[in-house]
Amino acid sequence: MAGSQDMFDAIVMADERFHGEGYQEGYEEGSSLGLIEGRQHGTLHGARIGSEIGCYQGFAFAWRCLLHGCATEKDSKKMKALESLIGMIQKFPYDDPTYDKLHEDLDKIRGKFKQLCSLLNVQPDFKISAEGSGLSF
Amino acid sequence: MKDSLVLLARVPAHPDSRCWFLAWNPAGTLLASCGGDRRVRIWGTEGESWICKSVLSEGHQRTVRKVAWSPCGNYLASASFDATTCIWKKNQDDFECVTTLEGHENEVKSVAWAPSGNLLATCSRDKSVWVWEVDEEDEYECVSVLNSHTQDVKHVVWHPSQELLASASYDDTVKLYREEEDDWVCYATLEGHESTVWSLAFDPSGQRLASCSDDRTVRIWRQYLPDNEQGVACSGSDPSWKCICTLSGFHSRTIYDVAWCQLTGALATACGDDAIRVFEEDPSSDPQQPTFSLTAHLPQAHSQDVNCVAWNPKEQGLLASCSDDGEVAFWKYQRPEGI
Numbered sequence: 001m002a003g004s005q006d007m008f009d010a011i012v013m014a015d016e017r018f019h020g021e022g023y024q025e026g027y028e029e030g031s032s033l034g035l036i037e038g039r040q041h042g043t044l045h046g047a048r049i050g051s052e053i054g055c056y057q058g059f060a061f062a063w064r065c066l067l068h069g070c071a072t073e074k075d076s077k078k079m080k081a082l083e084s085l086i087g088m089i090q091k092f093p094y095d096d097p098t099y100d101k102l103h104e105d106l107d108k109i110r111g112k113f114k115q116l117c118s119l120l121n122v123q124p125d126f127k128i129s130a131e132g133s134g135l136s137f
Numbered sequence: 138m139k140d141s142l143v144l145l146a147r148v149p150a151h152p153d154s155r156c157w158f159l160a161w162n163p164a165g166t167l168l169a170s171c172g173g174d175r176r177v178r179i180w181g182t183e184g185e186s187w188i189c190k191s192v193l194s195e196g197h198q199r200t201v202r203k204v205a206w207s208p209c210g211n212y213l214a215s216a217s218f219d220a221t222t223c224i225w226k227k228n229q230d231d232f233e234c235v236t237t238l239e240g241h242e243n244e245v246k247s248v249a250w251a252p253s254g255n256l257l258a259t260c261s262r263d264k265s266v267w268v269w270e271v272d273e274e275d276e277y278e279c280v281s282v283l284n285s286h287t288q289d290v291k292h293v294v295w296h297p298s299q300e301l302l303a304s305a306s307y308d309d310t311v312k313l314y315r316e317e318e319d320d321w322v323c324y325a326t327l328e329g330h331e332s333t334v335w336s337l338a339f340d341p342s343g344q345r346l347a348s349c350s351d352d353r354t355v356r357i358w359r360q361y362l363p364d365n366e367q368g369v370a371c372s373g374s375d376p377s378w379k380c381i382c383t384l385s386g387f388h389s390r391t392i393y394d395v396a397w398c399q400l401t402g403a404l405a406t407a408c409g410d411d412a413i414r415v416f417e418e419d420p421s422s423d424p425q426q427p428t429f430s431l432t433a434h435l436p437q438a439h440s441q442d443v444n445c446v447a448w449n450p451k452e453q454g455l456l457a458s459c460s461d462d463g464e465v466a467f468w469k470y471q472r473p474e475g476i
Contacts, residue, residue: 077278084320111265111282118240118267118279 056113057089078119085112141433145467156459158203158445163210165451171201177215193232196223203247208254216248222259251295260290266304268321281321285312292336297343305334329380338397349392357382382427398448407443412436
């Protein structure tokens with residue numbers, strides 16, 4: 001009698017078993033697809049942040065050269081803000097996306113850049129390249 | 138309670154438009170108003186009535202949201218939805234726009250002068266707070282751009298005696314800033330309101346800060362320094378701010394403005410239910426846990442939302458208010474007997 005009970009169990013529990021197996025397969029497939037999608041998203045997002053900061057750095061280096069040798073008090077304030085921005089950019093941990101103050105530091109860099117533009121009397125509204133892939137963040 | 142707030146005069150300050158904000162000059166002789174008609178008007182008394190002494194009209198392309206007088210009374214700043222802040226210099230009854238501060242990405246929501254007169258703060262829907270320095274030659278320079286808030290910043294106000302700045306935002310928080318090693322930093326965030334914080338006011342001593350919100354409450358906050366007597370925990374050398382009182386159940390709509398009288402300590406509120414209310418601290422209450430009583434409640438003070446209330450800095454009990462109905466009203470407040 002024990003044998004026929006196992007057989008009925010197998011039939012009755014089949015639905016639940018298939019459900020479980022299906023869930024497991026789906027979960028594993030979803031996880032690996034998610035990993036790929038996440039990686040793509042991370043790459044894109046990281047590239048955006050990188051290019052934004054890169055832009056600020058290029059801007060700052062160029063202005064540092066332009067202001068080099070100027071001695072007025074106003075210029076020294078500009079230089080101070082410039083050096084501060086360059087310092088912040090250099091200290092930024094590019095290889096650690098889990099850095100807990102990532103967005104806070106990024107906001108500080110953006111704020112310093114805006115202040116610098118105000119001091120230099122420049123509009124911070126860069127649109128680069130003829131192909132239409134403008135640099136706007 | 139009805140007689141504690143009596144109407145003195147009403148003027149159609151910004152006809153067919155909203156009147157957004159009011160500011161008394163430091164001498165208490167002039168009132169500046171600004172509105173949706175893109176103008177700033179200066180009001181003064183002539184005998185018993187209030188008349189318009191000047192109109193500042195060529196300054197802005199859009200609504201003027203706030204105005205603020207410099208501590209010396211010779212300059213007026215106007216913050217506008219056109220993303221600029223104009224600085225006007227007073228020459229008798231004439232005002233001349235001497236500088237336009239640009240930089241915000243969109244609507245400037247507030248402007249405030251520091252008590253020293255050397256610093257100015259502006260804030261905007263672009264979520265940032267800017268600190269500007271002005272030198273002897275009336276040249277303005279941006280000294281800091283603070284991106285601490287996560288949403289639209291509605292109001293900025295300076296501490297009455299220290300170089301300490303506070304901001305209120307759509308992100309439900311109040312943030313405090315000070316200068317540290319040549320740069321401005323956010324050193325405290327006040328959480329507790331459940332919705333947009335619309336306005337702020339320091340008490341006369343600067344030890345307490347009042348905030349009002351879309352959550353229909355007014356909260357009073359107090360600063361505690363490290364090693365304080367009350368045993369309030371502080372992290373490191375930073376002061377800690379605690380909410381020591383919440384006024385709830387008094388307002389039926391959003392509270393748009395709160396004003397703390399520097400002469401008497403009375404607290405006035407401007408509410409979306411068209412009413413003006415005044416609160417006074419109970420003299421016997423514990424300074425660490427104060428209680429406030431409602432001493433005046435005037436429903437239908439205006440025919441629409443009251444946007445601003447402002448105590449005259451020299452004349453006790455003189456209160457001005459303005460509304461979406463475009464009018465400015467002047468009131469006499471007298472603390473009721475027996476309270």
